[in-house]
Amino acid sequence: MTENNAVKQMIGKAFMDIADAIQTGQFGNRVKVGLTTLGSEHGVENLVKGAELASKGADNFDIVLIGPKVDTSLEIAEVNSEDEMHKKMEELLDSHYIQACVTMHYNFPIGVSTVGKVITPGMGREMFLATTTGTASAHRVEAMVKNALYGIITAKAMGIEDPTVGILNLDGARQVERALKELNANGYKINFSESIRSDGGAVMRGNDLLAGSVDVMVTDTLTGNIMMKVFSSYTTGGSYEAMGYGYGPGIGDGYDRTILILSRASGVPVVANAIKYAAKLAQGKLPVVAKAEFTKAKAAKLEDILKSLTKDTKKAQVEAEEVAAPAKEVVTGSISGIDIMDLEDAVKALWKAGIYAESGMGCTGPIVLVSEDKMHQAAEVLGKAGFVAKEGDVC
Secondary structure (H helix, E strand, O other), X not given: OOHHHHHHHHHHHHHHHHHHHHHHXXXXXXXXXXXXXXXXXXXXXXXXXXXXXXXXXXXXXXXXXXXXXXXXXXXXXXXXXXXXXXXHHHHHHHOOOOOEEEEOOOOOOOOEEEEXXXXXXXXXXXEEXXXXXXXXXXXXXXXXXXXXXXXXXXHHHOOOOOOEEEEEOOOOHXXXXXXXXHHHHOOOOXXXXXXXXXXXXXXXXXXXXXXXXXXXXXXXXXXXXXXXXXXXXXXXXXXXXXXXXXXXXXXXXXXXXXXXXXXXXXXXXXXXHHHHHHHHHXXXXXXXXXXXXXXXXXXXXXXXXXXXXXXXXXXXHHHOOOOOOXXXXXXXXXXXXXXXXXXXXXXXXXXXXXXXXXXXXEOOEEEXXXXXXXXXXXXXXXXXXXXXXXXXXXX
């Protein structure tokens, strides 16, 4: 090709880009999304079909396939092994030739985990599952607090200015709730949702999962991974993921690549949706949003809150001495909001304060049972010891 012809092609492409921008209204916001095409249980063709489906009507993003040569009109960065494929993906991301990429079998560093996006069967709502792969922290509760932040970041990059947040009712959920409420009180605004169940609260039950009653559902990664698989393949028997947007982008403090994960079982519709998810995150400048949110969260003492979660000070204080139970009383008042892992220690803390208490399990989770006339006193003791929110969760 002569130099003149090369210049003419560059000028022609520039005019085409301008024409596209005028037609679509996307000035300077067109992005390129990569898709790696090796590693699927359904073969290369499954992934290529998903990319071609996503490209139909795509007026603000282009797709670059990273994998072996195939018969398609889409651009291909040709590689022939998974190892070579991921190296090429990272090269294209770091050079900014592509702004996001969808892939499988990719290992994130500790501290990074992915935020999936599903369509809930109850109301057909879209919901972010925070998180679905990767490891935010080796400490379960610390990880879930980080997962909440990762979910908020993703939702904001997707254009939801003030996403609603709920915490799935799992071991550690109440500790996560207390930590997030402390972060909120320190100035990092979190829009806590209310469960659709009559007793409400930010701790969500299975009904909320099905209904999609929050924008961001906070969970541990293993549970989130299972839920992604259920939501995406409950109509197909599990071998073919037919619904949803995949396992989502890896988020972490200081992590600036926009890499989204698919399962080996992800089918054509999910592949197409994951590419659209990636394009919108790239257009929403996910790394920029993440940096801003981490800065705000740190200003609200995120790091101090996380450090406090990894110190088992409450248990150490209680176990330092033997505590005898006070005289038994009729206990018909209940205090909720205590994590299952802290339940027996909370009872001992009340015994130490001279309040007879028993542990129990209500319909929304663990409870401490005390005499009706000592409920507020007990809530105050538990609040000061850090077992419940300071104001107490009396019911």
